[in-house]
Each structure stands twice: as C-alpha cells, then as structure tokens.
Amino acid sequence: MGEKLTFEYAPAPESRALVSIKPKYGHFIGGKFVAGSKHFPTINPATEEVLSQIALAGKNDIDAAVKAARKAYTTTWSKMSGKERGKYLFRIARIMQERSREFAVLETLDNGKPIRESRDVDVPLAAAHFFYHAGWADKLEYAGLGTTPKAHGVAGQIIPWNFPLLMLAWKVAPALAAGNTVVLKPAETTSLTALLFAEVCQQAELPAGVVNIVTGDGSTGALIVNHPGIDKIAFTGSTEVGKIIARAVAPTNKSVTLELGGKAANIIFEDAAIDESVEGIVNGIFFNQGHVCCAGSRLILQESIADEVLEKLKNRMAKIRVGDPMDKNTDLGAINSKEQLLKIRELTAVGDSEGAQRWSAPCDLPGKGFWFAPTIFTGVTQAHRIAREEIFGPVLSILTFRTPQEGIDKANNTPFGLSAGIWSEKGSKILWASQQLRAGVIWANTFNKFDPTSPFGGYKESGWGREGGRHGLSAYLKGVSHE
Amino acid sequence: MSNRIDVKKTYKLFINGAFPRTESGRTYEVKNAKGIFIANPCLASRKDLKDAVVAARAAQHGWNKATAYNKGQILYRLAEMLEGRRAQFVDEIVTVTGVTKAKAEKEVTDSVDRLVWYAGWSDKISSLSGALNPVAGPYYNFTIPESMGVIAAIAPEVPSLLGLIDSLAPIIVGGNTVIVLASTKAPLSAMSFAEVIATSDVPAGVINILTGKKDEITPWMASHMDIDGLDISGLGAKKHAEIKFAGAENIKRIYSFKNADPGRILAFMENKTVWHPIGL
Numbered sequence: 001m002g003e004k005l006t007f008e009y010a011p012a013p014e015s016r017a018l019v020s021i022k023p024k025y026g027h028f029i030g031g032k033f034v035a036g037s038k039h040f041p042t043i044n045p046a047t048e049e050v051l052s053q054i055a056l057a058g059k060n061d062i063d064a065a066v067k068a069a070r071k072a073y074t075t076t077w078s079k080m081s082g083k084e085r086g087k088y089l090f091r092i093a094r095i096m097q098e099r100s101r102e103f104a105v106l107e108t109l110d111n112g113k114p115i116r117e118s119r120d121v122d123v124p125l126a127a128a129h130f131f132y133h134a135g136w137a138d139k140l141e142y143a144g145l146g147t148t149p150k151a152h153g154v155a156g157q158i159i160p161w162n163f164p165l166l167m168l169a170w171k172v173a174p175a176l177a178a179g180n181t182v183v184l185k186p187a188e189t190t191s192l193t194a195l196l197f198a199e200v201c202q203q204a205e206l207p208a209g210v211v212n213i214v215t216g217d218g219s220t221g222a223l224i225v226n227h228p229g230i231d232k233i234a235f236t237g238s239t240e241v242g243k244i245i246a247r248a249v250a251p252t253n254k255s256v257t258l259e260l261g262g263k264a265a266n267i268i269f270e271d272a273a274i275d276e277s278v279e280g281i282v283n284g285i286f287f288n289q290g291h292v293c294c295a296g297s298r299l300i301l302q303e304s305i306a307d308e309v310l311e312k313l314k315n316r317m318a319k320i321r322v323g324d325p326m327d328k329n330t331d332l333g334a335i336n337s338k339e340q341l342l343k344i345r346e347l348t349a350v351g352d353s354e355g356a357q358r359w360s361a362p363c364d365l366p367g368k369g370f371w372f373a374p375t376i377f378t379g380v381t382q383a384h385r386i387a388r389e390e391i392f393g394p395v396l397s398i399l400t401f402r403t404p405q406e407g408i409d410k411a412n413n414t415p416f417g418l419s420a421g422i423w424s425e426k427g428s429k430i431l432w433a434s435q436q437l438r439a440g441v442i443w444a445n446t447f448n449k450f451d452p453t454s455p456f457g458g459y460k461e462s463g464w465g466r467e468g469g470r471h472g473l474s475a476y477l478k479g480v481s482h483e
Numbered sequence: 484m485s486n487r488i489d490v491k492k493t494y495k496l497f498i499n500g501a502f503p504r505t506e507s508g509r510t511y512e513v514k515n516a517k518g519i520f521i522a523n524p525c526l527a528s529r530k531d532l533k534d535a536v537v538a539a540r541a542a543q544h545g546w547n548k549a550t551a552y553n554k555g556q557i558l559y560r561l562a563e564m565l566e567g568r569r570a571q572f573v574d575e576i577v578t579v580t581g582v583t584k585a586k587a588e589k590e591v592t593d594s595v596d597r598l599v600w601y602a603g604w605s606d607k608i609s610s611l612s613g614a615l616n617p618v619a620g621p622y623y624n625f626t627i628p629e630s631m632g633v634i635a636a637i638a639p640e641v642p643s644l645l646g647l648i649d650s651l652a653p654i655i656v657g658g659n660t661v662i663v664l665a666s667t668k669a670p671l672s673a674m675s676f677a678e679v680i681a682t683s684d685v686p687a688g689v690i691n692i693l694t695g696k697k698d699e700i701t702p703w704m705a706s707h708m709d710i711d712g713l714d715i716s717g718l719g720a721k722k723h724a725e726i727k728f729a730g731a732e733n734i735k736r737i738y739s740f741k742n743a744d745p746g747r748i749l750a751f752m753e754n755k756t757v758w759h760p761i762g763l
Contacts, residue, residue: 250724250727415733434755438632441756454618454756460733460734471626471754
C-alpha cells in the first residue's frame with residue numbers, strides 16, 4: 001500500500017424492491033395486455049441477469065395494433081375535444097411523477113444507465129413532456145398551421161435504447177396532443193419502461209387503442225414502417241436505418257420525422273473558462289455512457305490551451321466513478337448491450353490502428369456485464385474514422401485548431417448536424433460561432449440540456465424535423481403547405 | 484424597315500453569374516405553339532449541374548451572411564428590373580406559348596408582384612417561426628430559422644415565368660442559394676430572367692438556371708450529395724417516389740408545393756436552437 005490519500009465513497013445502492021418485473025410480457029394492444037407468440041430475453045447489462053422475456057411482434061401483432069389504433073382514432077380520439085384529450089395527457093404526466101422512482105429503477109435495471117441520471121433526468125423530463133404537450137391539445141389552432149390543423153391519424157413510432165422512457169415521451173406526448181393515436185415500438189434491449197408506461201395508460205383510463213405498444217427487434221420496426229394503415233412515421237435511431245426508412249416511405253404518402261445520428265463538435269476557445277469547459281467536455285461525452293446522439297464526441301480544442309485542458313480533463317476523468325448503475329454515486333454505468341460494446345471496441349481499435357493515441361481513465365471495471373472505461377483519443381485528424389463515425393460510447397476524439405475559423409470549419413466537416421458546443425467567455429464570439437455552426441442545437445457554455453419547450457433536431461444527415469416546442473408539435477399535424 | 488433581318492438571341496445557361504453554353508455541346512429545339520422554330524437552348528449535362536452546385540455552394544456563405552434588409556432590397560431590385568422589361572417578357576410568353584397578350588401581361592404583372600411579396604418576407608420570416616423557449620432552468624434559449632444551404636428546384640412547365648419566380652424566390656429569401664431547372668418547353672422567360680438577375684445586384688452563384696430535360700436532370704439533383712434540398716413542384720407526381728428514394732442517401736429535404744405562402748420559405752430553412760446559461 002502506498003501513501004495515496006483517497007476518500008472512498010461508501011456504496012449507496014438504490015433499492016429495487018419498488019419494481020416488480022413479470023417473468024414474461026406480451027404486447028399492449030387495444031388497452032389490454034395480449035400474449036405474444038415468440039419471446040426473447042431482456043437483460044440487465046450491468047450484471048447480464050435475465051430480467052424478463054419480451055415478446056417479438058410479428059405481422060399479426062402489428063396488424064392488430066394498427067387496427068386498434070385506427071379504431072380508437074376514428075371512433076374516439078379524433079372526435080374528442082382538445083380540452084378532454086389534454087386532460088388525459090395531464091393525468092399521464094401526474095401518474096408518471098407519482099411512479100417516478102419505480103420508472104427510474106426499472107430504467108436503470110434494463111438500460112444500465114446510472115440511477116442518478118434516470119432519476120434526475122430521464123423520468124422527470126418524460127413527465128414534463130407530457131405536461132407541456134397536454135396544454136397544447138386545446139390550442140392547436142394557435143400552432144401556426146392555420147385555424148384548422150388536423151392530426152395525421154395513426155402514428156407509427158420507433159424509439160432507441162439510450163433514453164427509453166424519455167424517447168417514448170418525446171414521441172407519444174405530441175402525437176396524442178395533436179390528436180393522433182400511436183403504435184409504438186421500444187428498442188429490443190429496453191422494452192420494460194414502455195410496458196410500465198402501458199400500465200400508466202390504463203391507470204389514466206386512456207381510451208383503449210389510443211396508445212399501443214408492441215415489442216420486438218428491427219424486423220418489427222420494418223413491419224411498422226411498411227404498414228399501409230399507418231399515416232405518420234417517427235423514428236429516432238441511426239442514420240443508416242433512417243435512410244432505409246426514407247427509401248421505404250418514398251412511394252407512400254406517409255409523413256416522416258427522423259432523429260438520426262450525430263458527431264457533435266464541442267469547441268473550446270482559448271478565452272473559455274477552463275474549469276467549466278472541462279466539466280462541459282465530461283458532461284458532453286460521458287453523460288449516459290456516451291449513448292447520446294447529440295454527444296459532444298469531437299472535442300475541438302484551440303491549440304494555445306490544449307495542454308492545459310488535456311491535463312485537467314485527464315484529472316477529472318480519473319475521478320469518474322464507473323460501476324454499479326444502481327449505486328447513487330455512480331457517474332458512468334454499463335454499456336447497453338454486448339453488441340454495442342463490440343462496436344465501441346471495434347471503432348476504438350480502428351482509432352489505434354489509424355495512429356491516434358488512446359488514453360483511458362484508470363478504473364476497475366466490474367467482472368460481469370458490459371463495460372468500457374472513459375477514453376480519449378488525441379492526435380486525431382479529420383480523416384480518422386473515430387472523427388467521422390458515431391461511436392455511441394464513452395469515447396472522445398480530440399482535434400486542435402489555431403484560428404476560430406479553422407475551428408468552425410473542422411466542426412462543420414461532417415455529414416451530421418445534430419448539435420454542437422461552444423465554450424468562450426466572449427459574448428460576440430459565442431453568437432458568431434453559433435451562427436457559423438451547421439447544427440440544429442447549439443449549447444454555449446453548457447451541454448446536453450433538454451426541455452420540452454425547446455425544439456431539438458438536426459441539419460443534414462441528422463434527420464428531418466424537430467421534437468419539442470411548437471416546431472415539434474407541428475410534425476404531428478397536417479396543415480403545412482408542402483408535401 | 485420591314486426588310487431588316489432580326490438579331491436573334493442565343494439562349495445559354497446561367498451559372499455563377501455568367502452565361503456559359505453547356506459543356507456538353509448539346510441543345511434542343513424549342514418551337515412555338517404553331518410548330519415554328521424559335522430557339523436552340525442548352526440541354527444541360529450532369530457536369531453543368533455539378534458546376535452550378537459548386538457555384539451555389541461557394542456563394543451560400545456570403546449570401547446567408549447578407550442582412551435580411553439587404554436580401555430584401557436585392558429581391559425588390561429583381562422586381563424593379565423585371566418591371567422595366569415587361570414588354571420583352573410578354574412578347575416571349577406570347578411567342579412561345581401562344582397565349583393571348585392579356586394573359587401574358589397578367590403573368591408578368593403577377594411575377595413582379597410576387598417578387599415584391601417575397602422580398603418583404605426576408606426580415607419577417609424569423610418572427611413567424613422563431614421562438615424564445617421558456618425552459619425550466621436558468622438558460623436563455625431561442626430557436627430561429629436559418630438557411631438550409633444549396634437547394635435545387637424544378638420549375639413547372641407553365642406558367643413559365645411565374646412558376647420560375649415561385650421556384651427561386653422563396654429559396655433565396657431564406658438565405659439559400661439555388662439551381663433551378665427551367666420549363667423545358669418554354670425556357671425563354673427563364674433565360675431572359677437570368678439577364679434580370681445579372682443586373683440586379685444578386686451575387687454570382689446565388690441563382691443558377693439550367694435548361695434541359697427534367698427526367699435527365701432531376702435524378703442527378705436527387706443523388707447529388709452537396710444539394711441539401713429539392714423542390715419538385717414542377718415534376719410530374721409519378722416521378723416523385725423515384726426522386727425521394729434517390730434523395731434518401733443524404734437525407735435530402737424533398738418537397739412539392741401548390742401555393743405561394745410562407746411555409747414555402749420555411750420548408751427550406753432549418754430551425755436552430757441555442758442555449759446559454761443565465762447568471763452572474
């Protein structure tokens with residue numbers, strides 16, 4: 001033992017007694033849980049413990065869900081006044097708040113994210129999305145789409161595994177407020193909170209068929225995208241799948257919104273507040289294990305401060321607590337799946353072989369489960385794959401620049417355009433940079449902030465449309481002049 | 484006087500503020516409604532499109548940076564120049580399409596007025612779509628529409644002048660640069676409008692006009708990775724699926740429009756949300 005002076009944190013585990021996970025789940029169709037035929041396991045990625053068996057929806061299940069959604073749309077939901085629809089959304093928001101701890105624990109068990117994040121970010125924001133959109137339901141004629149905006153009808157919604165409940169809220173809340181009914185598919189590895197949400201719909205006495213939840217994998221998603229009974233597709237996921245969806249709907253009249261990948265630049269100018277910037281870098285890339293489409297995965301650092309920032313960043317990274325997601329002290333949880341871990345390992349190996357220098361924070365990784373230490377690569381050039389492709393893990397690629405224009409040019413040198421960060425203490429420079437950056441969300445002297453009132457979405461290959469605010473709502477309404 | 488031989492105009496492309504012939508050397512014949520030869524406009528090639536995209540991309544930053552007031556004045560200048568050359572446009576529309584003089588005059592009048600209407604939107608569109616978002620935290624958070632980049636457009640066959648105005652004006656008033664494919668059968672108004680553009684303080688490359696075949700050029704536009712958006716209003720509905728399929732490769736924004744309204748401007752603008760902390 002050396003003389004290292006450390007203050008260890010005693011474990012502060014959250015109790016899982018609050019949640020009861022059934023051994024097997026079906027689908028939620030027409031207001032009822034119906035048995036599935038085939039099943040696949042869902043596991044806790046932090047322990048590899050099998051949590052439950054999830055149903056794999058096939059053609060008959062999707063047909064049934066779409067039929068239930070259509071019936072609910074034509075007989076109930078489209079005939080109900082906005083005022084009454086809104087009250088259901090308010091009820092849902094309230095019940096989610098009431099059961100927030102249960103949602104947070106279940107999300108952490110199924111997803112691997114730290115309980116601190118599911119408790120303080122995912123679940124409260126999800127409830128806030130319902131509360132915000134509830135208030136829109138009886139005000140649609142003021143949404144800027146003329147005096148008689150109309151719902152599309154049945155919306156098919158496919159969401160990712162990084163923020164399971166929050167992405168559900170981003171999709172379901174505006175769809176319902178605008179008067180659509182929905183068929184939603186959670187991601188293959190993270191179905192449990194969506195199925196708990198189905199119980200919330202029951203408790204809120206939401207009319208049967210307004211929300212239908214079908215579980216499954218990519219094949220289930222394809223059935224939804226290609227179903228002729230669906231009027232609107234909303235997808236959050238990879239750009240690769242987004243392109244497949246865009247092609248699939250090309251011959252149809254389906255309206256589409258896509259929230260796709262990103263490779264966000266986080267630019268630190270030499271006049272930035274360094275300590276705050278280091279916090280922002282850490283939050284930007286290590287929040288949610290880097291499983292964030294808008295993660296600040298490319299650090300674009302002004303050369304004059306590069307050494308200082310790197311030293312402080314490494315110091316800070318060494319203090320990131322990696323491990324049990326159920327421990328309230330944990331900063332970085334488990335990688336969501338073995339498949340994702342392999343992808344991160346593969347891309348980081350490419351980073352090594354292309355000549356970038358890897359540094360990982362010294363930390364003990366648990367023996368079971370899927371883990372990746374917080375990692376940075378220096379000496380990265382714009383041609384490197386780790387500077388161009390989305391890694392979707394706790395891996396930061398670091399590039400440097402000399403003049404502000406060079407920094408902007410490097411930031412914009414990507415087919416993505418979802419988000420970007422700017423760090424500077426000079427107001428005029430921040431506003432200049434925010435104008436220059438080709439991205440839909442700009443965080444200046446902050447990062448990874450989200451709010452239901454604030455439109456979120458990307459330029460270029462990061463997608464079509466926005467979510468949040470009046471702009472997000474309009475994606476669920478007809479009335480725009482273009483097709 | 485009646486024995487005088489007319490000096491006829493060679494109709495060329497309009498790329499980067501200049502009037503080049505197509506690099507391909509290809510032309511096609513335009514005849515009037517009675518079948519009489521009128522002109523040999525260019526049959527633009529894929530290389531011409533690429534040149535136009537390079538020009539449009541190079542011009543976009545500067546055009547986007549121009550103040551809204553400045554952009555509005557330049558669009559208004561287009562209306563002034565068109566007004567001053569009414570007779571020429573009326574003659575060309577009558578000659579090519581065979582419509583009555585009164586109908587042609589109405590189209591030119593509508594075109595001038597439409598340009599004035601779009602000009603006025605330059606400094607108002609952001610108040611229509613922008614927002615200050617009341618986020619639950621100490622952050623100043625706003626959303627503004629800004630230019631999307633380089634947009635291509637297929638102008639409708641008729642009305643050949645008014646349709647051209649509706650194809651290019653909403654795109655450039657939002658800070659984008661544009662490549663427009665003119666009416667195939669009646670391209671003369673478009674190529675003469677290029678002369679209006681060239682005398683209206685529109686920076687080179689902001690508006691580029693091609694003539695040629697829709698079926699040939701539209702798929703090239705759809706698959707071009709440096710075109711951000713595509714207006715296919717002038718393309719037959721049967722072709723829309725094929726074009727949208729090709730455009731998926733770069734998640735291109737592809738729309739068609741029926742009316743001139745602010746939504747037509749906003750369709751080719753991106754909403755940008757900016758966050759900054761508030762505090763001491």
